[in-house]
Amino acid sequence: MNRxxxxxxxxxxxxxxxxxxxxxxxxxxEQPSALIGQPVPAFxxxxxxxxxxxxxDMLPKEPFLLNVWASWCITCQVEHxxxxxxxxxxxxxxxxxxDTETAAKNWLQKLGDPYALQIFDPxxxxxxxxxxxxxxxxxxVDANGVIQLRIQGEVNDRVFAQKNPADA
Amino acid sequence: xxxxxxxxCVLGLSLSVQAAIxxxxxxxxxxxxRFRQLGYELRCPKCQNQAIGDSDAEIxxxxxxxxxxxxxxxxxxxxxxxxxxxxxxxxxxxxxPLDQQTLVLWFGPAxxxxxxxxxxxLRIRQSKKAxxxxxSQA
Numbered sequence: 001m002n003r004x005x006x007x008x009x010x011x012x013x014x015x016x017x018x019x020x021x022x023x024x025x026x027x028x029x030e031q032p033s034a035l036i037g038q039p040v041p042a043f044x045x046x047x048x049x050x051x052x053x054x055x056x057d058m059l060p061k062e063p064f065l066l067n068v069w070a071s072w073c074i075t076c077q078v079e080h081x082x083x084x085x086x087x088x089x090x091x092x093x094x095x096x097x098x099d100t101e102t103a104a105k106n107w108l109q110k111l112g113d114p115y116a117l118q119i120f121d122p123x124x125x126x127x128x129x130x131x132x133x134x135x136x137x138x139x140x141v142d143a144n145g146v147i148q149l150r151i152q153g154e155v156n157d158r159v160f161a162q163k164n165p166a167d168a
Numbered sequence: 169x170x171x172x173x174x175x176x177c178v179l180g181l182s183l184s185v186q187a188a189i190x191x192x193x194x195x196x197x198x199x200x201x202r203f204r205q206l207g208y209e210l211r212c213p214k215c216q217n218q219a220i221g222d223s224d225a226e227i228x229x230x231x232x233x234x235x236x237x238x239x240x241x242x243x244x245x246x247x248x249x250x251x252x253x254x255x256x257x258x259x260x261x262x263x264x265p266l267d268q269q270t271l272v273l274w275f276g277p278a279x280x281x282x283x284x285x286x287x288x289x290l291r292i293r294q295s296k297k298a299x300x301x302x303x304s305q306a
Contacts, residue, residue, distance in 0.1 A: 005291070028216060034257035098226070124230055131255040133213040133227050 033139075033150035034131050040066070040145050041129035048096050048104055048118040059145060060116060064091040066139040067115075067155075068127060070099040071107035073135040079154045080111050083138075086155070087114035094118040097127045097135050190229070192236050199239055206235050206248060209263050213256045 035041075042056050059066075067083055069076040083092055094115035096104045099122060108118075121127055130139070133152070140149035151159055194200040207221020212228045220228040220235075231252070238248045252260045264270045 002294075008287075031213060031259050032257055034253065034255055128230060128234060129255060131213070131257070133256070134225075 030152055031133070033147070035139075035147045036150065038147055040139075040141055040147060041126065043119070043121075043126045043129070045119050045121055045126060048094070048101065048120040049108075049113075054117060054119055056145065058117070059093060059141070060091045062091065062143050064093055064116070064141055065155075066093045066095060066130075066141055068095045068097045068130070068132050068135050068137040068139075070097045070135045071103040072099065075154050076136045077111065079136055079156065082156050082160075084112055084114040086160075087116075091116040095126060095130075096120050096122075097132065098122060098124040190232065195240070202245060203236060203239055206239075206245060207232060209261065210235070210249070210252055211260050211262050213260060219262060 040056055040059060044053060044055050046052065047054050065083070065086065069080075086092060092115055094117065096118055099120075101120065101122075104118075104120070108115075119126065124132075130137075136153065136155070138151045138155050139147050140151075142148050149163055151163060153159075192200075192203065194203065204221060208219050210220045210231065212218045212220050212223040212225050212231070214225045214227045215223050218225075218228070220231045234251075235248055238251065243251075249261065258264060258269075264273060266274050
């Protein structure tokens with residue numbers, strides 16, 4: 001019994017060190033998405049560029065990125081060149097989130113438009129259904145339209161290499 | 169002069185505060201109370217530790233509007249919470265339900281307290297015994 005008592009503080013200390021060590025590498029702003037493994041929610045919104053009515057069935061039938069962005073979002077500008085580069089490998093669908101038509105169009109004109117489709121969601125309705133907390137957010141959707149991955153914040157080489165499943 | 173200036177500043181401040189307040193019309197005081205309660209129980213997904221009823225973040229405003237819309241449509245509190253959890257995960261619940269995943273969360277602290285209590289009692293008994301043995305030897 002006494003011997004146990006002697007080792008107890010060390011044991012408690014070791015457990016605490018374990019927790020704190022894990023805590024060093026955790027990012028508390030990063031939430032697991034509730035939509036991983038779920039299909040993209042149904043929607044009926046217009047395309048920003050063509051005005052055509054878009055729905056879930058019109059999304060690409062191959063793996064694609066769904067990028068939530070807005071012209072008021074600074075980080076979206078930062079990640080834009082990287083997304084443009086990625087768009088050579090797989091389609092990138094834009095979800096223009098809580099933006100105005102003119103501002104969004106100007107932004108695309110200025111920075112380039114790598115998007116295959118541009119879902120215009122001025123009220124943030126689809127964003128809410130996707131569990132978006134703020135722009136930018138990027139979802140990796142597989143060929144069956146199921147969400148495989150969510151990246152909150154900027155997409156770049158580091159984040160993408162870290163999170164991208166090897167087969168995607 | 170200084171007082172007038174100060175007064176003007178205070179007035180200006182209060183005006184800008186007024187502008188940030190959303191106005192929702194409720195059907196009944198009971199509905200309003202539920203709105204407030206849900207505002208306390210749902211957590212802002214963008215902020216670390218703020219309820220949506222307490223947060224100025226854009227997304228909190230959106231979620232408040234959504235809660236309001238659902239209340240107006242006659243949704244129950246449970247339906248509204250399920251709606252939020254389906255989109256934002258269990259993170260949004262400030263009052264997590266008791267189930268297998270949250271067992272440690274609910275009973276961990278009490279369990280540690282009981283464990284500590286048992287250790288203290290054992291320790292006291294032990295030293296008492298040691299003391300008595302020491303006395304009987306003397």
